[in-house]
Amino acid sequence: MDDNQRDLLLKESDRFPPPQGVRLSYGTAGFREDASVLLSTMYRVGILAALRALKTGKLIGLMITASHNKVSDNGVKVADPSGGMLTQDWEPFANALANASSSEDLVQLIIEFAEKENILLDGSKSAQVLVARDTRPSGEVLLDAAKHGIASIIGVVAHDLGILTTPQLHWMVHVRNKGLKGSELDYFHELSSSFRCLLNSKPNNSELKLKDWDNQLVVDGANGVGGQKLEILKEMLNGLAIEIRNSGKGEGVLNEGVGADFVQKEKIVPLGIGSQDVGIRCASFDGDADRLVYFTVPSESSNRINLVDGDKILSLFAIFIKEQLTILAARTKATKIDFQPTLGVVQTAYANGASTQYLKELGLEVVFTPTGVKYLHEKAADYDIGIYFEANGHGTILFSDNCISVLQPLCWELSDVSAGSESHKAALRLLAVTRLINQAVGDALSGLLLVEAILQHRNWSIHKWSELYQDLPSRQLKVKVVDRTAVETSNAETEVVKPPGLQEAINSEIAKYPQGRCFIRPSGTEDVIRVYAEASTQEAADDLATSVAKLVDQFLGVGSSN
Numbered sequence: 001m002d003d004n005q006r007d008l009l010l011k012e013s014d015r016f017p018p019p020q021g022v023r024l025s026y027g028t029a030g031f032r033e034d035a036s037v038l039l040s041t042m043y044r045v046g047i048l049a050a051l052r053a054l055k056t057g058k059l060i061g062l063m064i065t066a067s068h069n070k071v072s073d074n075g076v077k078v079a080d081p082s083g084g085m086l087t088q089d090w091e092p093f094a095n096a097l098a099n100a101s102s103s104e105d106l107v108q109l110i111i112e113f114a115e116k117e118n119i120l121l122d123g124s125k126s127a128q129v130l131v132a133r134d135t136r137p138s139g140e141v142l143l144d145a146a147k148h149g150i151a152s153i154i155g156v157v158a159h160d161l162g163i164l165t166t167p168q169l170h171w172m173v174h175v176r177n178k179g180l181k182g183s184e185l186d187y188f189h190e191l192s193s194s195f196r197c198l199l200n201s202k203p204n205n206s207e208l209k210l211k212d213w214d215n216q217l218v219v220d221g222a223n224g225v226g227g228q229k230l231e232i233l234k235e236m237l238n239g240l241a242i243e244i245r246n247s248g249k250g251e252g253v254l255n256e257g258v259g260a261d262f263v264q265k266e267k268i269v270p271l272g273i274g275s276q277d278v279g280i281r282c283a284s285f286d287g288d289a290d291r292l293v294y295f296t297v298p299s300e301s302s303n304r305i306n307l308v309d310g311d312k313i314l315s316l317f318a319i320f321i322k323e324q325l326t327i328l329a330a331r332t333k334a335t336k337i338d339f340q341p342t343l344g345v346v347q348t349a350y351a352n353g354a355s356t357q358y359l360k361e362l363g364l365e366v367v368f369t370p371t372g373v374k375y376l377h378e379k380a381a382d383y384d385i386g387i388y389f390e391a392n393g394h395g396t397i398l399f400s401d402n403c404i405s406v407l408q409p410l411c412w413e414l415s416d417v418s419a420g421s422e423s424h425k426a427a428l429r430l431l432a433v434t435r436l437i438n439q440a441v442g443d444a445l446s447g448l449l450l451v452e453a454i455l456q457h458r459n460w461s462i463h464k465w466s467e468l469y470q471d472l473p474s475r476q477l478k479v480k481v482v483d484r485t486a487v488e489t490s491n492a493e494t495e496v497v498k499p500p501g502l503q504e505a506i507n508s509e510i511a512k513y514p515q516g517r518c519f520i521r522p523s524g525t526e527d528v529i530r531v532y533a534e535a536s537t538q539e540a541a542d543d544l545a546t547s548v549a550k551l552v553d554q555f556l557g558v559g560s561s562n
């Protein structure tokens with residue numbers, strides 16, 4: 001590191017002293033805390049993103065959001081050149097940077113890490129970091145601190161894209177690094193044009209069917225950025241009557257009684273949706289619009305909803321992809337091009353047991369990873385077509401470069417030999433999906449359009465979709481404990497290895513319930529231990545979750561559960 005660089009870092013980092021007594025950790029989705037303690041973290045993650053940009057020689061993304069957390073929280077995560085999450089190899093360095101207690105320590109860490117990673121810190125190279133934020137009021141000041149961090153590494157500049165959804169930023173990093181155009185308008189064009197393509201390639205006999213599908217859709221924007229962006233996208237779509245609630249323009253508070261996390265965890269009607277919506281297809285986004293769940297309000301007299309969660313979205317996508325592959329498999333035998341992509345599905349322990357069974361019965365390969373998109377995404381990339389979803393509605397479909405490079409010529413060939421045939425349409429549909437579905441990360445906007453296109457394609461109502469399988473009753477609870485890091489797990493987070501004895505106690509509880517399944521893990525985004533329970537009745541699932549929450553309390557000290 002040359003002297004100019006060192007002086008700049010020392011001077012700038014003194015402006016962003018770390019908070020006292022806060023230990024930060026790059027968790028499930030980056031750093032998250034109360035916004036008031038995050039200035040120095042933002043500054044330091046700015047440095048991290050700048051170093052990553054120098055190391056890779058590519059565009060890097062930095063997103064300021066705390067997603068589904070309450071409005072007073074905020075957070076930051078880094079997008080790698082692929083548009084995916086920051087490589088896990090760099091997480092220990094991220095933690096060390098965020099927790100360095102003085103500017104001198106910080107500079108020393110940077111010197112050592114840059115040496116290890118062969119990053120030259122002499123200003124000889126230039127690089128860029130794309131930065132964006134969600135609608136949280138703390139975002140602007142925090143973004144400014146992150147920009148200072150980026151500018152503290154000589155040669156690296158920040159390009160501020162303003163307010164975006166998390167998946168928009170990831171998408172922009174992904175496409176721009178491929179040398180393609182990646183403005184917000186390009187994003188909307190890509191989504192709307194591929195959606196149109198899908199609708200134009202509906203099955204040849206679709207007009208003959210009874211009309212189960214209807215074009216009315218109500219979307220709960222969680223009072224966040226997703227509703228605002230959907231307002232723009234909606235103008236570019238035909239054939240859908242989308243009504244947006246909780247768009248963030250009114251009185252409502254971000255994620256408070258609204259949004260995908262609330263809807264999925266509480267299973268009750270969000271604010272802004274009411275008796276006028278009984279029976280209508282409704283969807284909820286989370287605060288930064290990377291999660292999507294659907295639901296209906298079954299009756300005016302109760303606030304319960306019928307939830308159609310990420311597992312059912314995954315199942316819908318899997319059926320559709322499999323159907324197109326089956327059509328193509330029959331046809332490709334008669335073409336020169338061999339197209340037999342591997343197809344895999346990735347879930348976490350939070351996936352409803354009934355969904356896993358259903359997917360396996362479809363003949364699909366289902367694998368499990370720990371919670372967090374970074375793990376699911378990595379696993380899904382092992383397949384030519386990998387579909388991953390968390391039950392909470394975060395997921396996408398990944399197509400390998402190889403798969404896309406075979407699909408395109410196959411589509412041309414089928415257009416030559418049998419234009420307009422089902423097999424030609426199947427290839428067109430798959431190609432449209434590769435453009436519609438965000439290849440960088442789960443995306444509520446693009447996921448919504450794919451769900452809508454498939455329901456239209458199959459002429460399905462949300463009720464028909466929901467009946468694919470019956471969810472096993474489940475319950476999730478959070479338990480506040482003195483130190484959540486005291487819990488360590490293994491086997492895709494389904495077994496507690498620390499503290500000793502806790503897993504055995506959980507097992508004895510599970511044994512009391514038919515079809516009982518239960519696990520606990522420390523949250524990576526909130527200061528709680530999460531408890532998940534499943535059983536044959538709702539009462540049993542509730543009881544199992546409550547008794548395990550009590551065990552957590554007993555083993556891990558005084559706290560309160562909700």
Ligand SMILES: CC(=O)N[C@H]1[C@@H](OP(=O)(O)O)O[C@H](CO)[C@@H](O)[C@@H]1O
Nearest residue numbers: 028029372373390392523524525526
């Ligand atoms: C049970 C649950 O929904 N956990 C969520 C939540 O992580 P936790 O580590 O459980 O707090 O936020 C993550 C980021 O959005 C998401 O990936 C994950 O699925």
Ligand SMILES: [Mg+2]
Nearest residue numbers: 067286288290
């Ligand atoms: Mg989110």
